[in-house]
Amino acid sequence: MRMPVTTLQDSTADRPFTVDRSLLIQRLREVLPAQALLFEEEDLRPYDCDGLTAFRQLPLLVTLPEDEAQVQAILRICHELRAPVVARGAATGLSGGATPHADGVLVALAKLKKIISVDPVSRTAVVQPGVRNLAVSEAAAPYGLYYAPDPSSQIACTIGGNVAENSGGVHCLKYGLTVHNVLRVRGLSIEGEIVEFGNAALDAPGYDLLALLNGSEGLLALITEVTVKLTPKPELAQVVIASFADVRRAGDAVASIIAAGIIPAGLEMMDRRAILAVEPYANAGYDMDAEAILLCESDGTPEEVAEEIGRMTAVLEKSGAAGIRVSQNEAERLKFWAGRKAAFPAVGRLTPDYLCMDGTIPRKHLADMLEAIAALSGKYSLRCANVFHAGDGNLHPLIMYDANQPGELERATAFGAEILELSVHFGGTITGEHGVGIEKIDLMAEQFTLAEIGAFHRLKAAFDEHGLLNPGKGVPTLARCREYTLARGGGEQNSMNSMNSSRQ
């Protein structure tokens, strides 16, 4: 009865690109200043990976455009010569989204870092894609405003990268993700045409392409300008730290806070191994005897904060918190957060390498997930520290390994894959905010049916007919999905079994 899905099936196979490198260099030289084009191996080397350092690849060339017109010229040439294009912001991405393509041009946007305007009246800022996340808040601070999404990498990561990944932060439970805080994205299509997604108003006519651009991992357009919303700084913020003698209680406390009708400004959790890594590094004042701690933030007017802190404390006590502390001033609040924000580098000190996972699950399964991870840690003989955006159910297990020990990377990868498969089985997703990139590309088949993957390919083709923007990322080829399913002992999927999948 169903119509066969043959339309795109075979055109999505891993396509070899045949790019004439010298012709490409010659053509790019005509449109770029000498310093904006790198092609010697030693110059390419620093660009061979992003935050997913386990995967390295030299690009064919690197370009460092200085304005939109140069980006446009690069794209036109790449489109004409059918050369892949990979955008790169600050390369803090953790899924390999900015990993170069061997036959492609890496477009590094670091030089497009102008804050074009900050308008305190309309509460918006217009920025180039290479502007760092924190720089926006700093520019808005004199007006009592800030840019709400605050990834822990905010000192380094760029707005372009944030939009491409739909990044979150510790405050997105209340203030939303990047997609909720961006009004307009100006970009270039692979043909080099300027396209505006969204506008200066709250909505735009037609399909919500602005929403689609968020989280599209550089596969749909190259972002050259972003209008972000600025949020008034709350008068006061205070954070409560609650320590727990067991993780199950901590997990249940998270659900109880939400059940009480409270939406904290931030609700984070760390397990014992994370606490032990962070405390000596950041001196945040965490309870070193706790099995888990929760950080719950409240912000608003002083009256509102006092009321909410009171309610949160009551819930935490009832949930069996062993100790509760409330930040008494701004310095102490920042100190409490500093530990959480330094969790990745702190764990990084304990191990030569680590993999950061990013599944999201319904909050009610937090404790089950932690227990499962502990068991897997035994199975693979690898340590794992857990940091969670608990309020959103977004997990960041940090799997520690040593790439120089034969087999450890493979074990770490398999460990991570099992966590993500579990995330899907608990009714969640393989990635909450870091993106699919190359890291999780095979796991897409765990979460989506062939028909759904096919729909993604058709959507991609609506923007980029020849598949030149960031090929090999985000969405696996149908052939790869079949391989994955077969390797896992599954049969051919069809769209009908999605009706009974664990997601629904």
Next chain:
Amino acid sequence: MDPWIENWTARINDAAGSAGQLAIRGGGSKTFYGGREQGERLDVGAYRGIVAYEPTELVVSARAGTPLVELTATLAEKGQWLAFEPPHFAPTATVGGMLASGLSGPRRQAVGAVRDFVLGVKLLNGLGEVLSFGGQVMKNVAGYDVSRLLAGSLGTLGVLLEVSLKVLPLPVAERSLRFAIDEATALQKLNQWGGRPLPISASAWHDGILTLRLSGAVAAVAAAERLLAGELMDAAEAEAYWRSLREQTHAFFAGDAPLWRLSLPSVAPPQGFGATLIEWGGAQRWLRAGDARALRSAAAKAGGHATLFRGDDALKAAVGVFQPLPAPLAQIHRNLKHAFDPQGVFNPGRMYPDF
């Protein structure tokens, strides 16, 4: 397989094979919105019911035909709601129609629109495939965000089967205040207040009166009420007032004159064109008069767009419902339509005449 879906899939395949077209209808409450319905009617209202609701997860999933009133009542039992205050426009309004129309009520300025609350969808596309996107969790970046793309797509990309939405606790306290001021001053005040951490959840200016609604914790609302010093409205009267804006039963919306909606940056100055009702802190402006071309060029100049929200078929056909798109965007729209509905089966002309 569900018999409804089986039946619709067959009709989609028939239509696709014979250049047929289907007009998808939930409760028919928003048929007036968008281009005229064309094609054979596909009634989907019978596919209804709440599939899953877990208050502590802040998520509800419902079949697309579920009446909005039923969903709202279920959420209210647990002290929760759809914070973007979707308009019903008729008691028959469904969850699917809410998402497909993409319309949000007075609270949009404070919390976001439908698209900001949709977490996942199940869709029947033009190939007769049942597809799931997104899910029931707050953060999910696996695959393209098709769920949000479907918000406001007016049924042109497929039949919505199921929708998962983020829900929020009802505000504890609510107060509405009134100020007698002119349009320009109201816009200035709204933008000024918007830059401060005040719990303003809705605003409306019309005919020399600015009405503000404050929502949130008791203490925060009380503090803002003292600070802003407007004239306090009776709670029942306020509730009725905001409902009349959400449902467009307010006198401003009465009569047969075309209703234009201008979506503008909140700081855009008064636009003229006669009687105006301003919502969303200045970002949404309703008008009852004006030449389509003049309105559209004024809106574009200000950085926004103009929609012929209500009007007769002749006017819609003459001037189009939605602001025309620049060529590269129009091309992407046609390509996307083709990606989901290659034979052009669903809701032809509801959004733009060319698809």
